[in-house]
Amino acid sequence: MKKTSRAALPALAIVALLILWEALVRILEIPSYVLPAPSQVLAALWEDRAALLRHSGVTVAEALGGMGISLVCAVALGMLMDVSEGVKAVLYPILVVTQTVPMIVLSPILILYLGFGAAPKILTVVLMCFFPIVVSFTDGMGRIDPGYVNLIRTYGGSRLQVYTLVKIPYALPALFSGLKVAATYSVSGAVVGEWVASQAGIGYYLLRVKNSYALDKMFASVLVIILLSLMMNGLITLLQRLCMPYLYRK
Amino acid sequence: MKLTVERIAFRYGKEPLFKGLSFDVAAGEFVSILGPSGCGKSTILNLLAGILTPESGEMRVDGAPIHGMSGHFAYMPQNDLLFPWKTIMQNVCLHGRIHGDPKAAQARAEALFPLFGLAGYENAWPGDLSGGMRQRAAFLRTALCDADILLLDEPFGALDVISRGDMQDWLASMKQHLGRTCLLVTHDIDEAIYLSDRILVLTGRPAAIHREYRVTEANRTRDWLYAQGALRHSLHDSIRGLEAGPC
Ligand SMILES: Nc1ncnc2c1ncn2[C@@H]1O[C@H](COP(=O)(O)OP(=O)(O)OP(=O)(O)O)[C@@H](O)[C@H]1O
Ligand SMILES: [Mg+2]
Numbered sequence: 001m002k003k004t005s006r007a008a009l010p011a012l013a014i015v016a017l018l019i020l021w022e023a024l025v026r027i028l029e030i031p032s033y034v035l036p037a038p039s040q041v042l043a044a045l046w047e048d049r050a051a052l053l054r055h056s057g058v059t060v061a062e063a064l065g066g067m068g069i070s071l072v073c074a075v076a077l078g079m080l081m082d083v084s085e086g087v088k089a090v091l092y093p094i095l096v097v098t099q100t101v102p103m104i105v106l107s108p109i110l111i112l113y114l115g116f117g118a119a120p121k122i123l124t125v126v127l128m129c130f131f132p133i134v135v136s137f138t139d140g141m142g143r144i145d146p147g148y149v150n151l152i153r154t155y156g157g158s159r160l161q162v163y164t165l166v167k168i169p170y171a172l173p174a175l176f177s178g179l180k181v182a183a184t185y186s187v188s189g190a191v192v193g194e195w196v197a198s199q200a201g202i203g204y205y206l207l208r209v210k211n212s213y214a215l216d217k218m219f220a221s222v223l224v225i226i227l228l229s230l231m232m233n234g235l236i237t238l239l240q241r242l243c244m245p246y247l248y249r250k
Numbered sequence: 251m252k253l254t255v256e257r258i259a260f261r262y263g264k265e266p267l268f269k270g271l272s273f274d275v276a277a278g279e280f281v282s283i284l285g286p287s288g289c290g291k292s293t294i295l296n297l298l299a300g301i302l303t304p305e306s307g308e309m310r311v312d313g314a315p316i317h318g319m320s321g322h323f324a325y326m327p328q329n330d331l332l333f334p335w336k337t338i339m340q341n342v343c344l345h346g347r348i349h350g351d352p353k354a355a356q357a358r359a360e361a362l363f364p365l366f367g368l369a370g371y372e373n374a375w376p377g378d379l380s381g382g383m384r385q386r387a388a389f390l391r392t393a394l395c396d397a398d399i400l401l402l403d404e405p406f407g408a409l410d411v412i413s414r415g416d417m418q419d420w421l422a423s424m425k426q427h428l429g430r431t432c433l434l435v436t437h438d439i440d441e442a443i444y445l446s447d448r449i450l451v452l453t454g455r456p457a458a459i460h461r462e463y464r465v466t467e468a469n470r471t472r473d474w475l476y477a478q479g480a481l482r483h484s485l486h487d488s489i490r491g492l493e494a495g496p497c
Contacts, residue, residue, distance in 0.1 A: 149333050150301045155395065156321045157348045165348070169335045246335050246375040 024038030066125020140174025285452035323397030
């Protein structure tokens with residue numbers, strides 16, 4: 001009961017805010033090119049549903065591709081940094097510095113090199129998602145009780161088995177918290193990439209409706225971006241439950 | 251297999267913990283190291299298992315010096331170290347899993363689950379077990395190792411008196427059947443008397459084998475154990491250092 005009320009409260013707050021918004025727009029007769037009412041945004045969403053769905057598909061594909069590449073690279077680099085203190089000492093500070101580069105600046109440069117296709121968008125997603133994943137994974141492995149590692153070694157396990165049997169499963173919860181952060185970044189990353197230059201995707205849609213001053217459609221695409229981000233987050237939560245059943249036992 | 255420890259020196263910080271520690275365990279022999287808390291019992295097992303490295307001295311198995319993790323030992327550390335992400339069955343079959351034969355290990359494990367009081371918990375997560383059950387699972391995992399020498403660090407420390415007695419009975423019978431060399435660390439005097447061929451009393455700093463006792467009785471029962479008042483008394487005194495010098 002406590003759990004449901006905890007989820008219900010923010011939902012109620014949002015509904016209240018939306019009602020207030022709707023009421024203000026109607027009472028003050030604010031024109032839709034200044035501020036569209038929620039009902040108008042929903043109408044725009046419904047009207048343009050086919051286009052939004054098509055563009056969402058493109059964005060989601062870029063986000064998923066970027067997440068997948070990030071995950072593979074983060075696990076590989078995380079293991080490399082775990083094996084060698086030297087590699088970690090060199091790479092870790094560089095990784096931190098890369099995070100200070102704003103993506104909106106980097107994106108046009110990527111397009112210069114990679115053209116207008118999906119590649120620069122996926123790379124933007126990778127650049128945003130890679131960091132939280134690799135950091136959480138490395139930290140997770142670093143926190144391991146050395147007793148576990150020694151146990152595998154005394155049982156005659158190889159260095160590789162230390163990773164497959166202990167370090168990776170041990171770091172999995174940390175890896176997933178990094179993935180959750182990355183999941184929310186991934187959609188924004190793809191949209192930023194599309195915003196800079198593209199022929200498809202929610203970012204492209206957003207740019208197009210912005211240029212025609214269709215404010216209701218802009219709000220609709222923001223709503224879609226939020227929904228897609230939540231969906232990515234939900235996907236990671238689902239994966240987490242599948243990968244770590246022991247954390248979700250009754 | 252015969253185990254020899256010769257003039258081992260080791261320290262964690264400045265003060266030496268061992269300075270010329272020597273003892274041996276004959277092939278098939280069951281030896282207990284008995285000593286007060288903090289005297290270095292777990293450290294000895296960590297040195298043998300290759301987790302720690304001695305400053306000087308030598309350890310040999312059947313005469314051949316061993317270095318690092320030699321694979322001769324089935325080591326049961328003091329804390330159970332069960333993997334929370336594996337079921338109890340997967341945990342106890344760890345040795346088989348590492349050496350590529352989890353199926354055979356599982357068949358052997360299945361037969362032993364009832365004896366270890368774990369029947370019905372094959373697919374449970376370690377987090378759902380009591381401390382005593384976790385320790386029994388850790389012990390089963392060690393028992394399923396194919397190594398020649400068992401190193402047991404207070405394997406029954408977290409158990410209640412009844413199940414501790416059951417496990418001791420099981421270990422006593424297994425020791426005859428398997429004929430494996432066994433080095434047990436404990437601070438339970440009765441456990442040492444009941445199970446051991448020989449008891450080494452480790453005390454002092456730097457720690458050394460202060461005294462050793464041979465237990466020769468072949469037919470050990472609980473009644474026999476209760477009648478060992480004099481031995482118990484003597485062990486108690488030598489752990490507390492009330493006796494001077496080795497006998
Ligand atoms: N990792 C370590 N670093 C520094 N000192 C340690 C470390 N491990 C143990 N010691 C010290 O070495 C001594 C022996 O420790 P050890 O764990 O071998 O004792 P023990 O005989 O097994 O005790 P217990 O019966 O309580 O398990 C203790 O005084 C302890 O403080
Ligand atoms: Mg100890």
